[in-house]
Amino acid sequence: MEMLLASAIGALSAAGIYLMLRLRSFPVIIGISLLSYAVNLFLFATGRLAVNAPPVLRDGVETYTDPLPQALVLTAIVISFGMTAVIVIMALGSYLSSRSDTVNITRDTPAEQEGDA
Amino acid sequence: MNHWIIAPVVLPAVMASIITLTVRFHPQLQRIFSLASCGALLAIALGLTAVAATGSIEVYELGNWPAPFGIVLVLDRLSALMVLITAALALVVLLYAIGSGWDQRGNNFHALFQFQLMGIFGAFLTGDAFNLFVFFEVLLIASYGLMIHGGGQRRLRAGVQYVIYNLLGSTLFLFALGTLYAVTGTLNMADLAERAAEIPVGESGLLRVGAVLLLLVFAIKAALLPLHFWLPETYAEAPAPVAALFAIMTKVGAYAILRMYTLVFGPEHDATADIIPPLILFAALVTLAVGMIGILGARRLGRLAAFAAIASMGTLLIAISGFRPETTAAAIYYMIHSTFAGALLFLVVDLVRSQRGEARGAMTPAPRMPQHGIIAALFFASAIASAGMPPLSGFIGKLLIMDAVRDMPEVWLIWSVILVTSLIGILGFAQAGSAIFWKTTTPEPVPEDADAAPVAATPTPALPLVASFTMLAGIIALSVFAGPVTHYTEATADQIHTPSGYINAVLGQR
Numbered sequence: 001m002e003m004l005l006a007s008a009i010g011a012l013s014a015a016g017i018y019l020m021l022r023l024r025s026f027p028v029i030i031g032i033s034l035l036s037y038a039v040n041l042f043l044f045a046t047g048r049l050a051v052n053a054p055p056v057l058r059d060g061v062e063t064y065t066d067p068l069p070q071a072l073v074l075t076a077i078v079i080s081f082g083m084t085a086v087i088v089i090m091a092l093g094s095y096l097s098s099r100s101d102t103v104n105i106t107r108d109t110p111a112e113q114e115g116d117a
Numbered sequence: 118m119n120h121w122i123i124a125p126v127v128l129p130a131v132m133a134s135i136i137t138l139t140v141r142f143h144p145q146l147q148r149i150f151s152l153a154s155c156g157a158l159l160a161i162a163l164g165l166t167a168v169a170a171t172g173s174i175e176v177y178e179l180g181n182w183p184a185p186f187g188i189v190l191v192l193d194r195l196s197a198l199m200v201l202i203t204a205a206l207a208l209v210v211l212l213y214a215i216g217s218g219w220d221q222r223g224n225n226f227h228a229l230f231q232f233q234l235m236g237i238f239g240a241f242l243t244g245d246a247f248n249l250f251v252f253f254e255v256l257l258i259a260s261y262g263l264m265i266h267g268g269g270q271r272r273l274r275a276g277v278q279y280v281i282y283n284l285l286g287s288t289l290f291l292f293a294l295g296t297l298y299a300v301t302g303t304l305n306m307a308d309l310a311e312r313a314a315e316i317p318v319g320e321s322g323l324l325r326v327g328a329v330l331l332l333l334v335f336a337i338k339a340a341l342l343p344l345h346f347w348l349p350e351t352y353a354e355a356p357a358p359v360a361a362l363f364a365i366m367t368k369v370g371a372y373a374i375l376r377m378y379t380l381v382f383g384p385e386h387d388a389t390a391d392i393i394p395p396l397i398l399f400a401a402l403v404t405l406a407v408g409m410i411g412i413l414g415a416r417r418l419g420r421l422a423a424f425a426a427i428a429s430m431g432t433l434l435i436a437i438s439g440f441r442p443e444t445t446a447a448a449i450y451y452m453i454h455s456t457f458a459g460a461l462l463f464l465v466v467d468l469v470r471s472q473r474g475e476a477r478g479a480m481t482p483a484p485r486m487p488q489h490g491i492i493a494a495l496f497f498a499s500a501i502a503s504a505g506m507p508p509l510s511g512f513i514g515k516l517l518i519m520d521a522v523r524d525m526p527e528v529w530l531i532w533s534v535i536l537v538t539s540l541i542g543i544l545g546f547a548q549a550g551s552a553i554f555w556k557t558t559t560p561e562p563v564p565e566d567a568d569a570a571p572v573a574a575t576p577t578p579a580l581p582l583v584a585s586f587t588m589l590a591g592i593i594a595l596s597v598f599a600g601p602v603t604h605y606t607e608a609t610a611d612q613i614h615t616p617s618g619y620i621n622a623v624l625g626q627r
Binding site for chain 1: 268270276278299304
């Protein structure tokens, strides 16, 4: 159980970091999603792994699992979901306006009218 | 329980909802609501600071759940001061945004502005590490919207970089919090401090990992080298009022470092005391050097202001890395100064850009601006403040820092880096100022047919200038009243260096 979870977190993080280093918006977004899955599993495991144990108080139950990490994971999932939506829209807007999906800003990107680069 | 503590979080949240839901298509009403909110926030912040200045630590238990089970907001001298700086900055920046018309160049500027304030105030007030993460996300998601306000190809691409970088930072934050929770079983900062102190040094491996991971997260926010890559492009490309507001965002990182590494992993904890301060000190020295060299090397005003922001964070974190009352007091004074000086620089840069026609912020000869003298004077003043020359508060701040680090073993290294980089910074500002304000060209005579004539740069309306001069007046006031302010910062430093007061206030006397 511990081995399985630990290797899953490791594999997800490794794949996520590899994809992020590709520096093209689509792989980067997938990489961020994989990393956020990894961190969700990691948070879930921080309350120790207990099988078949309830998180809320109940009569006649001796062993409980820690409910707090589950609440934290829920918050983290909601936030990462919203953030993924934002980055998808921004990457799309950036691609449509510049016709390039590289994350790097190259020298030939024109300076903005309002701003200055 | 003092309910006013939650007001800086609730008021902007309510105002942002009103602005998006009911007055969405009424720009003037949006402006009025936004201004009213910022004015009220400044009044509340003044009140909270007056409460905190008595030295009491006020705790607000959300939902009346006792700590450490519920989330608490904590008002002490440091958080009250940060709230006050933010409220003052927000009001001036909002005036500038309205006066210069920046708020009308896209949708939802005012709503995002209020959400951004909500996140910043929450981050300063919260006493719970996971809640700190949540407020970081609130301020970040609003800043993503503000950053690309007005749109444009290059700004969007800089925005994508900024979001990706910060998403990575958020993931790292969660890993750090998970590690700390696995070791201590709590995320309430006061409770964390107690439990972390109980862990014997020999078994503190995971705790140290958590502490350093957390430092990385805050270093990203504070733009500490080598994690500063997001800053120059973001700040140079962001709309000017937004970049000015972002002057407080890097301070959120500095505040979090100051809070966590005095309260939870304080200098008296053997487990982390030997790794955290040296890490911050040497990274901060390099940050300062790179920032000042960046000022000298910048070819456009936007990047110059961005590197000035990096340099000021370097100076600030050098002082923070001392982790003793006298260095912390100097750091807090410099934090107030660098927030206003950084914001003023971005506003002045925008004034220059808006009047220089085609040349914009490039350091190339261009025709004289319509309000050449007044803008040159503003740039001169903000350069003096940012470079740390007398008589403005940048000089006093640096003097306080150099005086405070006298007892540290690295004093000669710190002094030489601060002094040499100040010289480089002064050179950089002088070069930029002379290129922009002295080397003007005579405009070509306007041809007869009016259609072909280039559009003449229009003089800036009064309100942006008023906002800029208000910011400058704040810096001058900070220099003139350096004595009283220093008394407050010294009391603040004493308060945060006796964590028992904070812990007792949150967890109750035991």
